Amino acid sequence: MGVPVVEAVGVTKRFGATVALREAGITVEAGESHALVGRNGAGKSTLVSLLTGLQQPDAGSIRFAGEPAPAVGDTAAWRGKVACVYQRSTVVPDLTVAENLFLNRQSVNRQSSNRQGGSALRPIRWRALRARAAELLAEYGVDVDPGARIARLTVEQRQFVEIARALSFGARFIVLDEPTAKLDARGIERLFAKLRELQAQGVAFLFISHHLQEVYDLCTRVTVFRDARHILTAPVAELGHDALVEAMTGESGAPAPAGTVGMVRAGRSDAGRGAALLEVDGLTLPGSFADVSLTVCAGEVVGLAGATASGCVQLGETVAGLHRPRGGRIAVGGRGLRPGDIPAALSAGVGFVPEDRHLQGLVANRSVAENATLTVTDQLGPYGTVLPARTRAFARRMIDDLDIRTPDAVTPVAALSGGNQQKVVVARALATEPRVLVAIRPTNGVDVKSKEFLLGRFRRHADEGHAALIVSDELDDLRGCDRVVAMFHGRVAAEFPAGWSDDQVVAAMEGLTTSEQHETKERSAHGGHD
Template sequence: MSTVPVVEARGVVKRYGATVALDHADLTVLPGQTHALVGRNGAGKSTLVSVLTGLTEPDAGTVRLNGEPVPALADRDGWRSRVACVYQRSTIIPDLSVAENLFLNRQETRGGFVRWAALRRSAAELLERWSVAVDVHRPARELSVEQRQFVEIARALSFGARFVILDEPTAQLDGAAITRLFGHVAELQRQGVTFLFISHHLQEVYEICDTVTVYRDARHVLTAPVAELPKADLVAAMTGENAVTVKERASSVRRGAEPVLRVNGLTLAPHFEDVSFDIAPGEVVGLAGSGSSGKTELAEALAGLRKPTSGTVVVGDRRPRPGDVPSALAAGVGFVPEDRHHQGFVPEMSIADNTTMSVMDRLGPGIFVRSGLRDRLAGTMITRLAVKTPGPELPVSALSGGNQQKVVMARALAGDPRLLVLITPTAGVDVRSKEFLLGKVAEAAAAGTAVLIASDELDDLRLCDRLLVVVHGRLVTEIPAGWQDREVVAAMEGVDLDA
């Protein structure tokens, strides 16, 4: 087997404005390996994948594939013949058959007509060659997540690429499907295919990978054989050498009081299963997990954005209707969604309208809104959240990112909620705004509000009285305040540091 690296990236730099996404990053992947690339969110993994697949041109540095300079960005066929990426979100077109997906825009024709028999024969031969047991006649919508991934891998190999990037391939798979995927990868590896494996679950790295590279803060930190790297050292490389111990804040939990939130046996496949926990008045509970853990979907279910298939949610003395946002609001749930731009506010509406959107029933009879009441409440919330604006009539789109997030938080707090559900509440804001927003959350808890923070950002979780860790849709452990960064990261990544 050749010893020329399949991928060799040296000193790669990529900036987006003031943000440095890659800072002189390196990566070397040898032929026949399954090489893991790991790191916390924002470490630079996705940007590197974009560079390695020809979707982004680096500002500095070099990238070579099989010892040769990479093609020009416009040469898509040149890129496809060298490297392919199977993303967490499938690119298979559900309304087409398996055969059509495999040879999309590459169908053999005669006289302007597709030779369907030849297409299906070629598709069957391709799947047989790469050991994919799927009927080429089937509509792609009927395939399981696992089968779609196998088809995407086979399609990538059909272009001639023998280097495949697997981006969070197990995020939507159950245990048995993960085992089958790993078996398939191992078989393809024996046939000369090289893989770059990106995962938030470090235990999978130890199960399938030969070598691991760690990125942190946009930089290459470590590359080592997996068999020679203790799990504790891998986690330490991801979080930084100095373990940070979280200082416990003065808890506002009202012990002995009836829980504000009671969740029992909540299930919504494939996102989460049989989840049960309580939150007391004044308690701040963190729902910690990787991006694919199911924590976000669980938090959205509590806010009425998703409808669980079984289980119960009780807020105070009320049981909101599953999958019903107005019912959740009426029960006393305040909510800050994951993406403020798409879920958090209406950009061209005023700050006043956005701030009071969740309490319209308090502002006038029926469908009518008393503008004076609205503006007074909005003014109170603008002052409370220190939103920098000349007045409540300004469109939210005119605000900075930090002030937009303050408006989203203001709306969540406007109704004096019993329960505050927050998903990555400080995403995309500066340090001062982050501290301010978390301070307002602490104030709400001190007043008796129960708080749930779903996040994989450790700074968000430092506020919590305890953490509930979610892995593959299940609550796997509870961690009290006073934790160390590496302890939480290991739990979220599914690694037992004592093993």
């Protein structure tokens, strides 16, 4: 191999008494997709902050193409070395693609000398700007209209724009932080195809993901961090799923099927179910779903599976009161629920874990205690008051229940790892002891052990006589469900009891029919007889 595109050797970073990285390192070659995996708090985010110039290591060295990294603060120099496409988009939604590509550099020669020897800004030549944008997009094979507003693009297209913008600065090394978190299966396929094309042009990627199967689908090598240390770097083809999970967790064992986590299957029979706690009958939300019906009973965990455009997320949000449907009925515990009313849903006993904890789930500058108790302020003091001591005591119970790793209840929630932040969101949803818990993609961006814990906590909630509806396109989220309802293009496509196979559920989410599903439909059509 030639000179690595980036090399970090023996890097250490401390934040006060906390050691975020201890003599860690990584090497990424030109044209390589290199995976970086580890549990939340393993040091991945700290390494990214060092590789992108946001932080300076306390010890160790970082080199790009054999040369020392630029000085911290030299933004222009860092842009020519590395870029990061974060899970949360950094493009400006109200601007066009062209404007985002050349933000703050709309003209190559923006200044010209005036008669007094000074300089004057030239007006932006919009036609030339769009032409330059079209050339840049064409160079990297990105099929997006330069004049389109970013807000109208898909998540996948926005990512392509961010990658093209990074490459336009001359960077040949791009960090991808959870790039597939909001993409459906087809979107992931297109993203990976584009990354492989860019790899062929010599672009290198550091791929960070909690979806371990994607590591095997895309990457050639993988580096594992654990407890702020480098554990191993190995070719993906030589590292089995069990060995990878063991390296991440430090625990040996025989996990469930390759690359999977989750609850033990319950598989409750019809006779073992309790009374219906959630009833959705003929629900319709124009543009999202139509005539959807489903029931979740006491003691059940039901999965609602679907791709991005299936409408399943909007259905879960509608149950929680975020949208007002045009038709149909929702009932909780046999009583009709006023549609489109969040306080009414809370009062009726609906707990809600939103899809995006950053935008919908957390008040980042507030403490763990304040975030965990937002839904129960009426229990924290008399006559509408909120007593700090009672808040901390209530929060401490939730911290213990959800195993939230935090120095104390008054720590800002922004200081926690992603997995612990998600536990705070779940704690708030469970604080009201809801009859029905609706959780939308609840394990996005969390580590393997946090996934197992959260999914197990949902099962315990159901075992206590309540019900849970897990809305997700992640098969690992669905494996422990008693039933899985699959949606496609706004309608229920199929329903599966425990024991389903991956290809059955994926096919239903993609609007396909497997031979097993066809046989099931045939038996149903003939009264269940062969």
